[in-house]
Amino acid sequence: MHRAMKRYIRAIDRMNRWLGRMTMYLVFVLMGVLLWSSFSKSFLAPAAWTLETAQFVMVAYYVLGGPYSIQLGSNVRMDLFYGDWSPRTKAWVDAVTIFFLLYYLVILFLGAVSSTAYSLGYFGSDPFVFFGDLFATFLTDGLSGAREKIGFLERSPTAWRPQIWPIKVVLCVGVLLMILQCIAEFFRDLERLSGGEPDAA
Template identity: 30%
Template sequence: MARVLRAYVRWADRLADWTGWAAMWLIFMMVGVLLLDAVMRNVVRSPIHWGVELAQFTLAAYFFMGGAITLKDDDHVRMDLLYGRLGPRGRQRMDLVTVLCLGFYLVVMLIGSISSLRYAIATDERRFSIWNPSMIPIKALMVACLVLMLMQAVSLAIKHWSALRGVPLDGSDPLPPAGRGA
């Protein structure tokens, strides 16, 4: 069973890394679109109506896609009222409880986003603007990224549970010091 859990954690972590890498490149795409929009509007005097909206969609995709790697790398914001005072075992327990609460939240968000995606598909939902883009791609990406975040939350729960049991999955110290947020 430990082999299966190790394989799942490695797979989920690699997927989070790949998705984070892909998200990183979206910033360059967004800057390119905004630069093109500025040049077309101010230099050529022929504005493109889709530039700002495409940049907004790209930024939304960037945030969605960055969720799993943010969880994996422990780069999220942690409010440290109690966490820093806890010992290593207490931090692992707190992290496990937190990731379980996060899992519940992500499941609720996933249910809502699937419903929203179904509605967008059924009604061919579009954004009301001159460009009039379909909302289906961004909503589908939101569903996929919530699934990725949920997979990463499961991976984190496995890591914290294993560390609490004294059997870390990666062969490191079973109870490492606090992460960057502490």
């Protein structure tokens, strides 16, 4: 069991470390969009796409960087108490409180999946069945068959009117990766409590 837990920790840490480091470069994309927005407003006709693009990039930066932030331990803690505790006490507290974070993330993930299904034109009450059917159709009938399953695509109510589903998919992926990283952190705490030290990825 310990070996399987260590393998899981290494695999999730490696994946989220790589994604987190790639996500950091979205700051430069965001800067470029905002610079163009300022330039176009000053010297050209204002671009309709810059504000929402900046918002979408910021959402991707925040959500996809979340798992790496959890891995680094840079999420918010009450260091007034936490900083003076022993590593074993920290592991105990983390192993218990991680369930509160997991509960929140699971609820967030369910809402994100439901919202993503809505943005693809599904108005029913079981989005997982919709996505399972969509995936099965894609495997059997290809992209054209999957397109027939998709209904009215939700768009932003702004002048630019972009489709909303891509950023909602990013939200689903980011929250799912945060859930997987939280499980890795729980396993890491169990390793520390059992007297071992989990391997670094």
